Amino acid sequence: MPSSAARARAFDPRRAVLPDPETHALFLDVDGTLIDIAPHPDAVRVPPGLAGLLGDVSARFGGALALVSGRTVARLDALFAPLVLPAAGVHGAELRLDASGPVASSVQPFPERLRQGLGELARRFDGVFTEDKTSAIAVHYRAAPDAGALLGPEIAALVEAFGRGYVVLPGQMVFEVKPALHDKGTAVAAFLEQPAFAGRRPVFVGDDVTDEAGFAAARAHGGAAVSVGRRLPDVDIVLADAGAVRDWLAGLAAGTAR
């Protein structure tokens, strides 16, 4: 736990990229933030040494580091194996609050009627495909960028016709249809009640509209928001790209970024 003197130190957004390991908690988005964007979700490459680096930073922050992603926790584990971290998957629908604990999902399986509708819609466009994450479905159009303008309203209409409990979240060349109840902000709030995270100032790092709920939660808890690649609304600091995030983490692990 942070000392009371350290906790009382005023938070300075200019230092947001240099968080004190004793008083801060880190929440890291994955695609576009820790790893570079690839043409297909299965084509991403985790740079050599990144998993070890995350483990080192986590240890330095007393375990107060979590991955907060739109991917499933199982997929995150596969990407960063053998590292296992506290993690939120599918935009907060899956939660592993403690690295040694189970993955909890309070969400029902995705409604079949909506799944079928999204599948049929995706098949109408060359290069568009669905990614089934059990509790959410992502409709990817990176290989068919022009399809986005048509897909967006059609997906919104399908979700509205379904009528309850689901929302469309636009992301990086993707429309995510997910339960309305959870987002990256609810995930941050849940982590901040855990012993490893409680009393710390959260710093949320992300690159996308889907991270904005995480930014808002971090700021609402007295912390900071860091966007990657572009300035998203209400962030304190912008880092240039995922490479800059990895450099920043290396500084935190080495203890030179204080």
Ligand SMILES: O=P(O)(O)OC[C@H]1O[C@H](O[C@H]2O[C@H](CO)[C@@H](O)[C@H](O)[C@H]2O)[C@H](O)[C@@H](O)[C@@H]1O
């Ligand atoms: O919340 P994140 O960790 O940033 O995950 C967001 C989504 O990432 C993946 O899709 C995105 O990255 C792919 C690989 O770079 C890219 O091909 C795709 O266009 C992006 O949308 C993942 O497939 C989704 O499930 C995540 O929700």
